[in-house]
Amino acid sequence: MSKKRIVIAGGSGFIGTALAVEFCARGFEVIVLTRAPRLRTDGIRELAWDGEHPGEWIQCLNEAEAVINLAGRNINCPHTPENLRAIASSRVNSVQTLAAVLDHVKTPPRVWVQAGAVGFYGDTRGELCDESAPNGGDALANVCRDWEAAFDVAKVPQTRKVILRIGFVLGREGGAFPVLARLTRLFLGGAVGDGGQYISWIHLGDLVRMFAAVVENEKAAGVFNAVAPAAVTNAEFMHELRGALHRPWSPPVPEFAVRLGARLMGSEPSLALASQRCEPKRFRAAGFQFQFSKLPPALQDLCSKI
Numbered sequence: 001m002s003k004k005r006i007v008i009a010g011g012s013g014f015i016g017t018a019l020a021v022e023f024c025a026r027g028f029e030v031i032v033l034t035r036a037p038r039l040r041t042d043g044i045r046e047l048a049w050d051g052e053h054p055g056e057w058i059q060c061l062n063e064a065e066a067v068i069n070l071a072g073r074n075i076n077c078p079h080t081p082e083n084l085r086a087i088a089s090s091r092v093n094s095v096q097t098l099a100a101v102l103d104h105v106k107t108p109p110r111v112w113v114q115a116g117a118v119g120f121y122g123d124t125r126g127e128l129c130d131e132s133a134p135n136g137g138d139a140l141a142n143v144c145r146d147w148e149a150a151f152d153v154a155k156v157p158q159t160r161k162v163i164l165r166i167g168f169v170l171g172r173e174g175g176a177f178p179v180l181a182r183l184t185r186l187f188l189g190g191a192v193g194d195g196g197q198y199i200s201w202i203h204l205g206d207l208v209r210m211f212a213a214v215v216e217n218e219k220a221a222g223v224f225n226a227v228a229p230a231a232v233t234n235a236e237f238m239h240e241l242r243g244a245l246h247r248p249w250s251p252p253v254p255e256f257a258v259r260l261g262a263r264l265m266g267s268e269p270s271l272a273l274a275s276q277r278c279e280p281k282r283f284r285a286a287g288f289q290f291q292f293s294k295l296p297p298a299l300q301d302l303c304s305k306i
């Protein structure tokens, strides 16, 4: 019997690399759509696409079990109007391109899992957001709204559709966590701003299992918050991280220093200052088993191996 196939668009990055390895280990044939395909020796195949136009790659969608779309320009850059346009268009275009080609595929994938982000809710300070909470209306929230809207209007009647609104992903090999850990080791791991902003984090291992769960669960459809059950404040997060890295104290980092540091590092201060306190209501209702539901063990796991 031939293997079930998973196609991961934008699967060359931080989350996609972990997903590809996991689905491969689960016995799937894995194909990654990327703008810069490489020849790999780990059984994962990469195909060229540009996220905007149909191409040869369409064929891999025929009879695929699932398509997962992670494509989008990284948000870790200054959020100038120009960068925000590029962040938005890379996401909306990839969704629209997939939607358009799926219409022409004879046997389309049974499920399309689309990445979204908890940035959808905007800066909500301490307010707890489940999946029914409204859109936030700030610049990044608008990007998330347009990204999801493109997915919502996609007419793919034979394909189940799921969006994961992903929180701050903690992993050793990418994303912001290794940078935070490095700064903390240098005694620069103080609470950021007033420290009261919430971080809706998720361990990469649990996120990967969430993707697998919604691919496998035929009843899963619509929006799911992909976050751990216990969002924490920035002050709590940094306290736990310092503990895990044996750095009992670091000076707090006031907002002006965050803004200056972000400018020097070519980043965006609002990424560290905005607050999102989200709960994974639908994953919990579906009985999802978290391996890391509390922050201290998640950080112990990550810090013991870096």
Ligand SMILES: NC(=O)c1ccc[n+]([C@@H]2O[C@H](COP(=O)([O-])OP(=O)(O)OC[C@H]3O[C@@H](n4cnc5c(N)ncnc54)[C@H](OP(=O)(O)O)[C@@H]3O)[C@@H](O)[C@H]2O)c1
Pocket: 010, 011, 012, 013, 014, 015, 016, 033, 034, 035, 036, 050, 051, 070, 071, 072, 073, 074, 090, 094, 115, 116, 117, 118, 165, 166, 167, 168, 169, 170, 174, 175
């Ligand atoms: N990491 C997090 O904490 C987090 C949190 C919330 C949401 N998310 C969302 O989850 C998705 C995956 O995140 P990630 O951390 O794995 O990001 P990543 O490492 O930056 O990977 C994203 C991939 O998108 C592709 N890409 C970049 N610009 C593109 C463009 N203009 N057109 C088409 N493809 C483009 C790249 O693949 P190629 O260069 O190979 O084409 C890249 O490997 C993203 O949409 C992100 O917004 C991530």
